[in-house]
Amino acid sequence: MSSTAEPIIVKQVAKSYTSGQPVLKNISLTLHPGEILGLIGPSGAGKTTLIKAILGMEAIDRGEIKIFGTTMPNRKIMARIGYMAQSDALYEELTARENLQFFGQLMAVPKNQLEQAIQHASAVVNLDHVLDRRVSAYSGGMKRRLSVAIALIQSPDLLILDEPTVGIDPELREQIWQELEAQKKAAKSIIITTHVMADAEQCDYLMLIRNGLAITQGTPAALKRQFDVTTIDDVFLKAGRLQDANNRVG
Amino acid sequence: MRIIALVNRILKQMRRSPRTIILMFVAPLFILTLMYLLLSTNNTVKTRVGIYQVNDTIVTNLKSNKLTLKSFNNKNKLQAKMKQHDLDAFITVSGKKIDVTYQNSDLSKTAYVKNTLRAGLMKMNTKALINVTKAQRDVITRQQQALLVLTKQQPPAQKVPSKPTNYQISNHYLYSNGSATFFDQALPALIAFFVFFFVFLISGISLLSERTSGTLSRLLATPIKRNEIIYGYLCGYGIFAVIQTFIIVFFTVYILKIQLVGSIWLVLLTNILVALIALAMGIFASTFAQNEFQMMQFIPLLVIPQVFFSGLIPIDGMAHWLQAIAHIMPLYYAGTSLQNVITKGYTFSDIGLNLLILLGFAILFIWLNIRGMRRFRKV
Ligand SMILES: Nc1ncnc2c1ncn2[C@@H]1O[C@H](COP(=O)(O)OP(=O)(O)O)[C@@H](O)[C@H]1O
Ligand SMILES: [Mg+2]
Numbered sequence: 001m002s003s004t005a006e007p008i009i010v011k012q013v014a015k016s017y018t019s020g021q022p023v024l025k026n027i028s029l030t031l032h033p034g035e036i037l038g039l040i041g042p043s044g045a046g047k048t049t050l051i052k053a054i055l056g057m058e059a060i061d062r063g064e065i066k067i068f069g070t071t072m073p074n075r076k077i078m079a080r081i082g083y084m085a086q087s088d089a090l091y092e093e094l095t096a097r098e099n100l101q102f103f104g105q106l107m108a109v110p111k112n113q114l115e116q117a118i119q120h121a122s123a124v125v126n127l128d129h130v131l132d133r134r135v136s137a138y139s140g141g142m143k144r145r146l147s148v149a150i151a152l153i154q155s156p157d158l159l160i161l162d163e164p165t166v167g168i169d170p171e172l173r174e175q176i177w178q179e180l181e182a183q184k185k186a187a188k189s190i191i192i193t194t195h196v197m198a199d200a201e202q203c204d205y206l207m208l209i210r211n212g213l214a215i216t217q218g219t220p221a222a223l224k225r226q227f228d229v230t231t232i233d234d235v236f237l238k239a240g241r242l243q244d245a246n247n248r249v250g
Numbered sequence: 251m252r253i254i255a256l257v258n259r260i261l262k263q264m265r266r267s268p269r270t271i272i273l274m275f276v277a278p279l280f281i282l283t284l285m286y287l288l289l290s291t292n293n294t295v296k297t298r299v300g301i302y303q304v305n306d307t308i309v310t311n312l313k314s315n316k317l318t319l320k321s322f323n324n325k326n327k328l329q330a331k332m333k334q335h336d337l338d339a340f341i342t343v344s345g346k347k348i349d350v351t352y353q354n355s356d357l358s359k360t361a362y363v364k365n366t367l368r369a370g371l372m373k374m375n376t377k378a379l380i381n382v383t384k385a386q387r388d389v390i391t392r393q394q395q396a397l398l399v400l401t402k403q404q405p406p407a408q409k410v411p412s413k414p415t416n417y418q419i420s421n422h423y424l425y426s427n428g429s430a431t432f433f434d435q436a437l438p439a440l441i442a443f444f445v446f447f448f449v450f451l452i453s454g455i456s457l458l459s460e461r462t463s464g465t466l467s468r469l470l471a472t473p474i475k476r477n478e479i480i481y482g483y484l485c486g487y488g489i490f491a492v493i494q495t496f497i498i499v500f501f502t503v504y505i506l507k508i509q510l511v512g513s514i515w516l517v518l519l520t521n522i523l524v525a526l527i528a529l530a531m532g533i534f535a536s537t538f539a540q541n542e543f544q545m546m547q548f549i550p551l552l553v554i555p556q557v558f559f560s561g562l563i564p565i566d567g568m569a570h571w572l573q574a575i576a577h578i579m580p581l582y583y584a585g586t587s588l589q590n591v592i593t594k595g596y597t598f599s600d601i602g603l604n605l606l607i608l609l610g611f612a613i614l615f616i617w618l619n620i621r622g623m624r625r626f627r628k629v
Contacts, residue, residue: 056628057471073627073628078471079472079473081471085464085468089463089464089465090463091259093263094262094263094266102258105251106255106256106469106472108251
């Protein structure tokens with residue numbers, strides 16, 4: 001394992017759940033150090049499945065996935081990844097601080113740095129003043145923010161965020177993006193899934209997923225140029241129509 | 251380190267959940283007390299009693315269709331005699347002293363003989379008392395008549411009949427020594443059952459909600475090992491299970507005052523093994539449930555049947571194939587061991603094999619759980 005290796009390499013991955021229909025068909029992508037990669041696509045496109053496959057939490061049928069040069073699944077590499085699941089996975093009976101403590105301990109944050117790490121991670125998402133409240137008393141948006149904070153707790157080299165901005169107000173969304181930019185400057189790499197087009201605009205590189213296939217990819221500016229439109233939304237619509245047309249022909 | 255973090259988290263969660271605490275610590279005591287009140291009265295059964303030097307008056311008063319008397323002309327080798335003739339009790343009378351030796355392996359029989367003897371003696375006393383009173387009344391009437399006839403002459407003092415014989419009963423027991431009731435007999439099984447039931451339910455539902463809330467897969471996105479999750483769970487909930495076991499055992503021994511012939515530590519050890527099995531089985535069963543209701547469905551399937559084989563119903567009397575089934579149930583080994591320790595004073599070496607089998611069950615289910623975690627993460 002070398003630290004200079006690409007944070008994520010996905011090669012020709014295919015996956016179908018036991019129930020039949022393939023969810024991922026031949027997906028390849030590379031996340032470079034210090035890059036923010038956005039996976040965008042409609043609900044049910046297979047984004048979450050791809051994220052889980054990258055983390056080694058879902059078995060893949062074909063292809064290869066490497067994180068920092070290590071073939072997945074791998075347990076130890078998890079310590080270098082900050083993951084935020086699509087649905088909040090929090091302990092409701094515990095306070096936000098206790099949730100952060102727990103995941104900090106699992107991520108092997110040294111004891112004498114844990115308090116500081118909690119302070120920093122919670123400040124990014126504006127939860128530092130309500131840390132001692134129980135999660136069960138949190139609103140949906142607060143839970144989302146706490147999940148972001150948990151992903152940041154060990155200041156990981158790689159952030160994998162599944163729909164981090166759902167249910168978060170624009171002001172806070174901006175604040176989270178500031179943190180992501182700061183992480184990027186510190187040479188951390190980030191992969192996020194989203195269907196918020198404002199998020200997409202802020203990514204360095206985009207990959208549009210539809211029906212388990214990467215229908216197009218490139219920087220936001222290049223994509224808009226390529227499809228001759230002004231928004232990522234329109235890129236998506238055009239690319240989607242193109243895919244359907246190809247299917248009909250093929 | 252990661253296990254400690256997991257254990258700490260479980261302890262915090264439990265402390266914040268008063269309902270769970272009450273379910274674990276108060277509910278078993280409530281049910282045990284209720285059963286104690288309900289079962290402490292005896293049901294009768296057919297009994298066989300050996301007698302030596304018991305006078306006819308007593309015999310007549312003892313006779314009942316649930317009690318067969320068998321006369322002996324000595325009381326040598328009492329234990330062998332009772333075993334050979336399948337006697338539940340042996341009564342010897344010498345003077346005013348009645349010695350009763352109870353076999354006492356079936357506590358309801360002991361209680362029946364004891365009550366019959368007491369009732370018989372009381373009946374005898376009452377009859378005697380009536381006779382005495384009658385005689386006294388006769389004497390008084392005659393005295394009064396004499397008084398009327400011979401007003402100036404004092405009649406010679408007439409002797410008043412004496413009081414009835416006051417027998418002294420002293421009880422002896424081949425097994426145990428006590429004021430045992432059906433409750434005492436059922437109790438070892440009940441203790442094991444309650445420990446099993448509540449631990450099974452709580453550990454199962456906890457892991458289930460860990461899975462359905464998504465925190466389990468979130469947990470698996472950290473460098474935690476699969477077996478660390480299982481061990482963490484066993485330790486975290488194990489602490490509560492042990493506390494619960496202590497509460498139940500101490501409550502039954504010191505508050506309900508059951509007869510405990512053997513060592514209380516052996517009772518605790520056995521129950522801690524039961525708790526460990528229940529923990530592991532609960533976690534295992536939870537992987538096959540999608541929600542709490544489905545978890546509850548395992549109770550009639552995995553928990554209730556074990557009660558019947560835990561010594562609540564004597565195993566010896568069962569059909570052979572039923573006895574075979576008993577041997578695959580952890581509560582069978584736990585129940586019979588507890589019964590032997592509590593009522594017959596069995597020692598560690600006497601129940602060692604059963605404890606080993608219980609440990610085997612625990613290890614089997616822990617292993618299955620660690621294997622089962624592979625479903626969630628391959629490494
Ligand atoms: N555990 C699962 N078992 C079976 N099918 C699943 C499972 N998880 C997701 N799917 C299916 O896979 C497809 C892609 O889902 P997902 O990856 O969650 O999409 P997205 O995150 O892009 O909304 C959907 O059709 C979904 O129904
Ligand atoms: Mg998704």
